[in-house]
Amino acid sequence: MNVIVFWLVALAVYGTVALLGRQRLIPIVGQLLVASIAIPLLLLFWVEPHWQLSAKQLLAPTWLSLLYNLSFALLLGYILSDVVDLEVSSASLKIALPSFIVPLLAGLAAALWLLPGERSWLSAVGIGLLFSITAIPVLFLYLQNIQYPPEGIKRLMHAAILMDLMCWSLFGLAQGTADPHTLLWPVLGAALPLLLHKLLRLRHALFYSLPFFALMLVFQQLKLNALVFGIGYMLCLAWLKQPFTLPLPPRQWKLLLNGLAIPLILTCGVLRVDFHGIGDSYSWLNLGALLVLPVVSKLLGSWLGLQWAMPEASQRLKWSESVLLNIRGLTEVVFLNLLLQLQLIDALTYFSLLLMSLFSTLLPALVGVGKTRLFSQQSATRSPHGVA
Numbered sequence: 001m002n003v004i005v006f007w008l009v010a011l012a013v014y015g016t017v018a019l020l021g022r023q024r025l026i027p028i029v030g031q032l033l034v035a036s037i038a039i040p041l042l043l044l045f046w047v048e049p050h051w052q053l054s055a056k057q058l059l060a061p062t063w064l065s066l067l068y069n070l071s072f073a074l075l076l077g078y079i080l081s082d083v084v085d086l087e088v089s090s091a092s093l094k095i096a097l098p099s100f101i102v103p104l105l106a107g108l109a110a111a112l113w114l115l116p117g118e119r120s121w122l123s124a125v126g127i128g129l130l131f132s133i134t135a136i137p138v139l140f141l142y143l144q145n146i147q148y149p150p151e152g153i154k155r156l157m158h159a160a161i162l163m164d165l166m167c168w169s170l171f172g173l174a175q176g177t178a179d180p181h182t183l184l185w186p187v188l189g190a191a192l193p194l195l196l197h198k199l200l201r202l203r204h205a206l207f208y209s210l211p212f213f214a215l216m217l218v219f220q221q222l223k224l225n226a227l228v229f230g231i232g233y234m235l236c237l238a239w240l241k242q243p244f245t246l247p248l249p250p251r252q253w254k255l256l257l258n259g260l261a262i263p264l265i266l267t268c269g270v271l272r273v274d275f276h277g278i279g280d281s282y283s284w285l286n287l288g289a290l291l292v293l294p295v296v297s298k299l300l301g302s303w304l305g306l307q308w309a310m311p312e313a314s315q316r317l318k319w320s321e322s323v324l325l326n327i328r329g330l331t332e333v334v335f336l337n338l339l340l341q342l343q344l345i346d347a348l349t350y351f352s353l354l355l356m357s358l359f360s361t362l363l364p365a366l367v368g369v370g371k372t373r374l375f376s377q378q379s380a381t382r383s384p385h386g387v388a
Helices: 002-020 027-051 062-085 090-114 121-132 136-145 151-176 184-190 193-201 206-221 226-240 252-271 274-281 284-309 315-324 331-340 347-366
Strands: none
Touching: 002 027, 002 252, 027 184, 027 252, 027 274, 027 331, 027 347, 062 090, 062 136, 062 151, 062 193, 062 206, 062 226, 062 252, 062 331, 090 121, 090 151, 090 331, 121 151, 121 284, 121 331, 136 151, 136 252, 136 315, 151 193, 151 331, 184 193, 184 206, 184 226, 193 226, 206 226, 252 331, 252 347, 284 315, 315 347
């Protein structure tokens, strides 16, 4: 019973912070603050001493595992659905390539330096891709809130989608190479839009979105390569020029993800961290490196990309857009939890990179990019699929 009470209290804390900060904070910022500060305090000063419950016991229920898989499938599917909106232009490609490659190389080097020797090559690839990723939904909302010029929004969004497509695709292929037997059914499932569109001649968007999320959950539950399925499915839709519509209205979808899925995924990840043993088993040099290196390498890569794409632009514009492309947020959370779920990173590395994600997402406001009220969430703005 106490386990259920804990999860209800945790969700209530997320909800309270969302209500208190809705005029000033993008939802993911408040969620990252709760996960990195409130949940550890709740565990250390209330649950463990008063209820005699450990984090392991809080994660034990079977119903929680099922709910986690459902939440993760919904969130990963939502992130991957941005692939349908990709338009590759010369400018977006020139921005995306250095912004992807430079932090990827920095992440690979950092993984070889920081990770224990027994970690696999797939762990190093995952760390490198975490350095490279940009949060598409949060970036869109941020640009809308600072009233960025439409052509600038289009340029940065398409570059971000291209970067994330490279990240997800490379990791999906790497994961499939490491475990080939998990690829067959996801690849076959990814071709479903071809069957629905070409043979059955279905056009309504729900005929594509409902099977997509259902299969995402099935592959997630069976521990098959849901990532390859999601990317392949969306690329098929893009090739068919078939629009993708979420199966719920934007308001309900936003409540489902921000009210349940994201808090649940974040809390499950944080509860795996041994906060009692951080000082004994973890180097503060590692923590500092994982906070600084992803940000610096991403800034450098984005600046080089913008210099290549727009050499005539002012240094101030290139600096501002480099900072904006460094936003991590929701996409980083999904990728982090995927690596933790696959045991490619340990819980302390997870927590360090979670703090880095929070810092990167706050960075534009900290350095004064755009208006003063960079993080105010205007009710009229929506991300492409209705969720921040």
